[in-house]
Amino acid sequence: MFEGKNGKINSEIMEDEIGDNHIATTATTPLRDDAFEVSDTDKMLAIEENMAQILHTLGMDLTDDSIKGTPRRVAKMFVQEIFSGLNPKNMPKASTFDNNYKYGEMLVEKNITVYSTCEHHLLPIVGRAHVAYISNGNVIGLSKMNRIVDYYSKRPQVQERLTMQIVQELQRALNTDDVACVIDAKHLCVNSRGIRDVASSTVTSEFGGKFKEAATKREFLDYIKLETSFE
């Protein structure tokens, strides 16, 4: 289930396999069919070579002490850090438990830090995700929600797809449609170059199941407005 198949990975494949269970798979990362045929080590070697070529083309002296390690550093950072969510081996285990205490209200995990990378310019996307679900018999470890956000963030992304992938993965893990996500993030490609609007941020949302209903949506949006401070 962790093999690439028609450019889809991990949960995207599983989503297809459970067929008409609940949601349509729409938010898939565009990957080549042979994306998993090259090892991480070989990917890093190829990226290092290409990055050295880019810096050389820009006129940089790659024998300089300060930048001679840069191609390798960038390759390692791409594969093992900022794009590590492309490798299904890094998919967090979404441990779920029975809802023994019969908690029946929504659970909101808010202010989850998002560090992602815009796939159009390869510049950072930095912001907050707010995720909620209503249990259908299962509950999930709180930190797993943060980990799922982090995993899908560590891909070249557009914010719309990131928002939908988080919801889809939680719907799969919790076996319910009743999941929602709002992301508010700054795109450095908008803030620091191009239009250079440093003030603007982008809000995206995905509301599944009961969260499409006005009262439930309102309750979620009200919770995420709470200013929590424990200092």
Ligand SMILES: Nc1nc2c(ncn2[C@@H]2O[C@H](COP(=O)(O)OP(=O)(O)OP(=O)(O)O)[C@@H](O)[C@H]2O)c(=O)[nH]1
């Ligand atoms: N929908 C969407 N667009 C994004 C996201 N991140 C970056 N973009 C936009 O992608 C677009 C790419 O447009 P292009 O015209 O091809 O690129 P560009 O010439 O660099 O555009 P400017 O940024 O306007 O200078 C830009 O408008 C970006 O702001 C995202 O997460 N979602």
Ligand SMILES: [Zn+2]
């Ligand atoms: Zn961009």
